[in-house]
Amino acid sequence: MPANHTAAYESLCSNARETAKLASIMGLLEWDERTKMPPAGGDYRAEQISYLAGEIHKRQTNPAVGEWLAALADSPLAADRHSESGTVIRQLQRQYDKKTKLPQSLVEELSRTAVLGQQMWVEARKADDFAKFRPLLEKTVELKRQEAAAIGFAVTPYDALLDDYEPGATTAEVGPALAGLRDALTPLVEQIVGSSRKPDGELLKKEFPLDAQEAFGKAASAAIGFDYEAGRLDVTDHPFCAGAGPRDQRITTRYNLHDFGDAFFSILHEAGHGLYEQGLPADQFGLPTGEAVSLGIHESQSRMWENQVGRSRAFWEHFLPQAQTAFASLKGVSLDAFYGAINEVRPSLIRVDADEVTYNLHILIRFELERALIEGDLQPAELPGAWNEKYQRYLGITPPNDADGVLQDVHWSAGLFGYFPTYSLGNLYAGQFFAQANKDLGDLPAAFRRGEFRPLLDWLRQQIHAHGQRWSAGELALQITGRPLSHAPWIEQMRAKYGELYGL
């Protein structure tokens, strides 16, 4: 190995690790802002965070990074794309290109518009007035198209944006998978809605003391493997998982006295994100070999623990007796009734409140609309009409107003185009991975019934977590399950589960 290769590689890694140090510090500041910070601390916190963001950007776009990468391009260290060094070089090259391709003026314009957009979105939503938000949405779409053009794309500008959240994924790959999902899902939802058998979710709306909810959620998330020696659970309005270092993952939830499911399943969900982070190689922290692959893969972990595991009958065969000890209101509730209640399907207006089955229809609507906006097939002015039309078509309901319709999500106002589909990709990958794990490990439900979650976690650690970004999401799916991204396993799981529950 020529000395200059080694030196360039070491400099590259050291810069990435230093950048990660700043990013992890920023992670703590953001966690604190959302959980502990006194209200008056907000103004200065914004200054601290924007300062760190600037320092991070400086290190990511440092021209020296370009030089180190150029020196390494044809080196033996880069020869195997999936080796440790090959992964580091490939992914840092990717990041450097992305970060340096955008003109500074566009970066600033995007950032300013995102701030204004979110402010205006809050107002427009409160006033139920899409017209207020429209000019900034138009500007945002235009800027995102410029961003896509600056980054470059092969087929559609949407590719360039999707790639930010799901690296390597293309519209040509994701589009058909999601279209297949939609075509298989809408009839299933119609069948469910038409069924005369109705599980009753009301038993989850009795009284559940907050302390007991916290203790029970903590115990269950610890039981599936979330390591509280290297993590915490706190309270926020919107549940999230944030990292403050390689062995410091913090999840949050919110407790509602009259809703067992809201906190419990969000704890499992966020713990699923945390388990992925806790499973990444800590000694590679800050390098692409120690970082998550994509939002889709991240979501596959959270969704799998929340749904394939946490909403399974086997899980509750183990946990329901404990829940009945913890909550007086669950005394005498049968496993069947409880299992039905946590899996009630009901088409609704609001994405974040949606059940496991209809959730993806909310995502599909957003994916189709944002893709059309970016590709120029839909004008922002036409968006509310198109939104309502799709809600009627896919979910059989029409939003009574824009506040609970097209204005319900913050994403577009913040410039997040290409983000929504990763939620559904997470579900599809979760379906694929879970089916494969069940095949590889034998009867997973039997293990859950005994309270054993370690085999599944170890499998995920070995198949996914340990690799960092060595393989892309699509490559991982192919490698682990023998097939590319597909909606089939997930749909099959839904048909089996809800077929039984709703007597289809």
Next chain:
Amino acid sequence: MPANHTAAYESLCSNARETAKLASIMGLLEWDERTKMPPAGGDYRAEQISYLAGEIHKRQTNPAVGEWLAALADSPLAADRHSESGTVIRQLQRQYDKKTKLPQSLVEELSRTAVLGQQMWVEARKADDFAKFRPLLEKTVELKRQEAAAIGFAVTPYDALLDDYEPGATTAEVGPALAGLRDALTPLVEQIVGSSRKPDGELLKKEFPLDAQEAFGKAASAAIGFDYEAGRLDVTDHPFCAGAGPRDQRITTRYNLHDFGDAFFSILHEAGHGLYEQGLPADQFGLPTGEAVSLGIHESQSRMWENQVGRSRAFWEHFLPQAQTAFASLKGVSLDAFYGAINEVRPSLIRVDADEVTYNLHILIRFELERALIEGDLQPAELPGAWNEKYQRYLGITPPNDADGVLQDVHWSAGLFGYFPTYSLGNLYAGQFFAQANKDLGDLPAAFRRGEFRPLLDWLRQQIHAHGQRWSAGELALQITGRPLSHAPWIEQMRAKYGELYGL
């Protein structure tokens, strides 16, 4: 104003504000480490903090700072030492000189020895074996003498070290005040110990539910003015006050079911520190005009709220009825009994557990010993003997072992020489300021009786907090009270208070 002056001044301020941004971020990381961080996060947290410390040091010793200061030395901006710009230039010059005078090799040696010293101190204390600690103490004393020599001093090397914590103070000024304190205090303690009247502290050792302690402590600290919109109260082993920004002050305490006083008075104490920080001009954050003067002045604020206010009869005329509502165990307790209990004087071995009166004798012993060590009049090998001899002489007790004697404090093992006297300076300044405030505002106890603490806080804000570092501690005392640092007002307060309590 020549343009180069303005430019240099702006650069200087901007560098200081950026440094403060990093320091405030470090403040949050340290607070989090001691209150919230999961245990496994510690290793990486140390890396984050040491990285930030390095970045802060770089900015403080940046040669450009020296150039800006040189350009400003004779400028009109520096002409008035106490103007806004004059204060900024003078104090940043001071900091720059201090930071750049020490050779890097000495800085590193000091830092390494402090880490080893603290580790060895923990072991030596556990083993009750001073000999284990002696070699590192010898090395530390030698290094601190080198540090003093590098920084320079007029009279004694102890001056150079004291100046780190009490800027501008000299041994010639502090020594006589503390000697006067000692000479007035020892007979008072003897009188108290010899008195047949004994307040009974036992009534504070009944049961005090932790939640109620927290709520009551929070209410009382809010009543004296601590702003919880810009602050928090959390739990730690050792109470402290930490800042994470100009409007983000975090205090901590610990709760003991069978000890009312421990948590309550530490909350008042830390809130006193927090009130000072909350009173500094937020728009000057990061500049010397927005920072605390000295540890002694800081301690004067915490001690005044804890003792002159919180341990006064008037304070409890207002708060005892509330405390009796909050704590069943205080039902039927008379004001006299309660007031006596919170002011029980009992010479004891351990500084941090000492009462208001004897506390200063613990400090005086440490001051005299560390000064002798640094001046070469005492060898580390002779320290345990000298310690025990002074405890017998000043407090009438001899430590049964070194663990509860000379090994009880972490300070010397961490290289903190010159720090201890600031605790007593705080008490003396608190005595001076409180006497003056009482004179300026009329009858302060009458206000306390009505639950009115705002007049005192406003007076402190105006007289002390608002000025940042415009005046040194000694200048402040002279300016506010018309006399230099003196033990007289504090001793007078103690004689009056404890004379009545103990019937002297």
